[in-house]
């Protein structure tokens with residue numbers, strides 16, 4: 001069962017059972033003990049941060065198959081650095097000038113179907129977003145047509161949905177014909193393990209991942225991998241350089257130790273066993289809830305080939321029938337959250353069903369979760 005909690009108890013902060021996946025607002029992930037130990041170990045010495053960043057970057061390069069790598073302060077920070085690197089490069093004057101982009105290439109082309117909250121990170125560096133396509137389709141000529149002398153990069157975001165975007169490989173081919181780099185946000189695309197090298201292999205120039213989601217490193221870390229010159233530029237646009245947009249997203253030596261250790265554990269993980277364990281938790285929840293009248297509780301299998309965030313693992317989805325006469329989704333969520341421990345579940349894509357994500361559940365928590373869900377779903381009936 002769960003240990004720890006003394007600090008939270010002292011502050012009066014209650015525990016949350018997280019069936020909503022590795023999302024930021026509930027604390028990212030729970031780091032394996034070896035990660036916490038590596039952070040402790042790294043906390044006793046001073047080191048030269050340039051040397052540490054370079055050696056850590058080399059490990060990222062090896063594990064991703066990229067030319068170079070960098071530990072970032074999360075995927076969003078990685079996106080700020082991607083934008084800064086492709087606009088200002090290594091030029092100290094331009095780096096200093098950002099986020100003011102006058103007299104610089106500052107346009108980042110983005111599929112409209114890829115718009116997510118996090119594309120703000122590109123704008124935070126000063127970039128202007130240029131949209132192509134519509135919500136469900138994009139034509140190659142639209143990408144060709146959007147490229148001009150102000151184009152700094154083409155961005156590609158693997159977010160909650162794909163919406164008929166031009167495939168990454170083809171996007172890369174077109175961009176590269178014009179010498180434009182392709183920068184990728186794949187924050188929540190790990191696992192599956194193959195994705196760690198997949199987007200680099202498909203030709204992306206920079207790829208950003210979260211370190212505190214499926215990699216289970218410190219929540220405030222991320223991974224940037226890609227072309228050596230662009231990684232060098234990304235580093236120049238961040239800490240320890242104190243006149244850069246990335247300076248506000250500093251990574252400490254302990255976080256570097258934690259992220260690298262987490263990544264090494266991640267690439268060594270038997271995901272067949274992990275997926276079976278996650279799926280079993282979903283099956284348990286389905287079995288516990290399926291008799292409640294008015295609900296359709298289903299196991300949704302993993303679809304890692306979909307390349308959409310959240311489709312990489314099995315889920316238990318609770319659909320509400322026409323004749324459902326219990327509490328509505330909002331009230332259910334409130335009741336779940338108000339308990340102690342609080343319970344958080346996810347929502348289906350369009351918000352009409354509840355989704356139980358197994359990945360952040362700690363051992364045995366599926367039982368508390370299912371019991372609490374049953375209680376709430378049968379309230380007043």
Ligand SMILES: *Cc1c(COP(=O)(O)O)cnc(C)c1O
Nearest residue numbers: 074075076077118159187188210
């Ligand atoms: C979580 C997420 C981010 C932000 O990643 P952090 O590591 O939390 O900074 C960016 N893009 C997408 C699609 C995400 O899911």
